[in-house]
Amino acid sequence: MSISVAIIGLGSRGLQTYAPCQNDFPDKLKIVAVADIIPEKVDIARRRYGIADEMCFGSGEELLARPKLADAAFICTMDGQHYAHAKAALEKGYDLLLEKPISPDADECRELFEIAGKLGRKVCVCHVLRYTPFYNELKRLLDEGAVGEVTSVQHIENVVYWHQAHSFVRGNWRNSTETSPMILQKCCHDMDLLVWLLGRRAVKVQSFGGLYEFRPERAPKGSAERCVDCAVRADCPFDAEKIYLTNDATGFLKGHKAWPCDVLSPEPTEQKLRDAIANGPYGRCVWHCDNDVVDHQVVNIEFEGGVTAQLTMCAFTKRGGRDTVILGTKGQIIANLSEEMIHVLPFGGDNYDIDITKLASGFGGHAGGDTRLVEEFIDIVGGGEPGIRTTTLADSTESHYIAFAAERSRVEGGRTVEMSEYR
Numbered sequence: 281m282s283i284s285v286a287i288i289g290l291g292s293r294g295l296q297t298y299a300p301c302q303n304d305f306p307d308k309l310k311i312v313a314v315a316d317i318i319p320e321k322v323d324i325a326r327r328r329y330g331i332a333d334e335m336c337f338g339s340g341e342e343l344l345a346r347p348k349l350a351d352a353a354f355i356c357t358m359d360g361q362h363y364a365h366a367k368a369a370l371e372k373g374y375d376l377l378l379e380k381p382i383s384p385d386a387d388e389c390r391e392l393f394e395i396a397g398k399l400g401r402k403v404c405v406c407h408v409l410r411y412t413p414f415y416n417e418l419k420r421l422l423d424e425g426a427v428g429e430v431t432s433v434q435h436i437e438n439v440v441y442w443h444q445a446h447s448f449v450r451g452n453w454r455n456s457t458e459t460s461p462m463i464l465q466k467c468c469h470d471m472d473l474l475v476w477l478l479g480r481r482a483v484k485v486q487s488f489g490g491l492y493e494f495r496p497e498r499a500p501k502g503s504a505e506r507c508v509d510c511a512v513r514a515d516c517p518f519d520a521e522k523i524y525l526t527n528d529a530t531g532f533l534k535g536h537k538a539w540p541c542d543v544l545s546p547e548p549t550e551q552k553l554r555d556a557i558a559n560g561p562y563g564r565c566v567w568h569c570d571n572d573v574v575d576h577q578v579v580n581i582e583f584e585g586g587v588t589a590q591l592t593m594c595a596f597t598k599r600g601g602r603d604t605v606i607l608g609t610k611g612q613i614i615a616n617l618s619e620e621m622i623h624v625l626p627f628g629g630d631n632y633d634i635d636i637t638k639l640a641s642g643f644g645g646h647a648g649g650d651t652r653l654v655e656e657f658i659d660i661v662g663g664g665e666p667g668i669r670t671t672t673l674a675d676s677t678e679s680h681y682i683a684f685a686a687e688r689s690r691v692e693g694g695r696t697v698e699m700s701e702y703r
């Protein structure tokens with residue numbers, strides 16, 4: 281079975297993550313139409329995937345004004361655009377691979393769920409972590425009762441200091457008037473994982489957090505509006521040249537050509553990056569940006585049956601990934617995504633370790649989640665049944681409600697929010 285696809289939004293996700301899946305699954309996926317408001321990105325997609333000129337569009341609106349052009353649409357525009365693009369695409373007859381968040385607005389999430397149901401469309405929301413070998417193994421352990429019944433979970437989303445600077449201080453998700461709250465943008469995945477792993481719905485949510493570091497009052501003496509003019513950049517880990525050129529984990533000069541460098545320029549070169557750092561938003565001092573989203577937040581959740589979870593999202597980590605401690609009636613699990621290791625500690629039994637790298641291969645793109653998600657979506661559009669890890673709109677909406685409740689609680693000083701306020 282092969283499906284045809286229209287990609288709307290040719291950014292990090294549409295162009296750099298999902299489009300290359302055509303190379304991974306050449307017999308199953310054919311990109312036939314693309315749209316973006318930036319002509320350079322449309323041109324790159326046209327060249328890379330041999331798309332006919334008349335199927336290259338200057339916006340999602342233009343593409344969606346045409347009769348249905350493909351079996352499915354990938355909605356990869358920015359958070360606040362998903363609703364309008366997804367609604368129009370559903371009405372045109374497309375099945376959807378829909379980037380998260382569904383929408384920054386709870387009513388819009390609800391409405392898309394209803395429209396998709398009424399029209400009988402298939403929609404998978406891109407909660408890619410569900411598709412990783414790591415979380416599949418964790419889910420298996422919990423479902424098989426390896427530590428009895430889970431009573432409590434402690435979960436950390438390690439944002440990483442340079443990722444915070446890139447996305448949430450200088451980049452797309454820095455300002456709450458333009459985009460989603462960070463707890464929705466970054467942690468709807470984590471909320472989704474908690475609901476999925478526990479198999480329970482949330483009942484109450486409470487949250488605290490704020491913007492600690494990236495404010496003008498915290499700027500070091502000698503700093504400037506832009507990194508290139510800064511007198512103290514040598515000591516600054518957030519220096520744009522370090523992040524995009526010389527950092528071992530991300531720098532172009534250390535061999536990293538993809539994200540985050542390709543956000544500054546879709547086909548980066550050293551000169552293009554230097555120009556972007558000198559003149560563009562990603563060269564701004566992290567203490568002198570127009571950001572207001574949080575850099576640390578905690579969320580307490582009570583699930584059905586009195587099960588509890590505590591989530592910490594924090595910018596100030598060197599290591600990425602998620603760390604999860606699961607406390608069950610018959611044992612404990614310590615799971616570390618960045619090391620692909622799960623330690624199981626049964627009460628009264630021998631401890632054992634599960635090294636996920638020995639169970640599977642292919643850990644690129646969100647620990648292997650990105651391509652596995654697309655592969656399953658192709659099967660579902662082709663008539664396959666949704667599986668245990670398929671993130672339907674109903675499942676994803678549940679995770680979004682928790683994030684909305686957490687943000688409401690944080691803004692209202694930590695008030696306990698009943699999930700019935702959303703359902």
Ligand SMILES: NC(=O)c1ccc[n+]([C@@H]2O[C@H](COP(=O)([O-])OP(=O)(O)OC[C@H]3O[C@@H](n4cnc5c(N)ncnc54)[C@H](O)[C@@H]3O)[C@@H](O)[C@H]2O)c1
Pocket residue numbers: 288289290291292293294315316317318321338339340341356357358359361379380381406407408452465543646
């Ligand atoms: N599933 C995940 O793990 C994951 C990871 C990162 C981002 N995301 C989500 O994916 C979405 C896209 O993120 P990104 O990092 O690719 O952002 P991006 O800014 O790189 O890409 C968005 C693209 O949409 C284009 N665009 C804007 N208006 C348009 C229009 N009217 N029609 C067509 N294209 C238009 C922009 O020019 C840009 O190229 C966001 O909602 C983000 O939250 C999901």
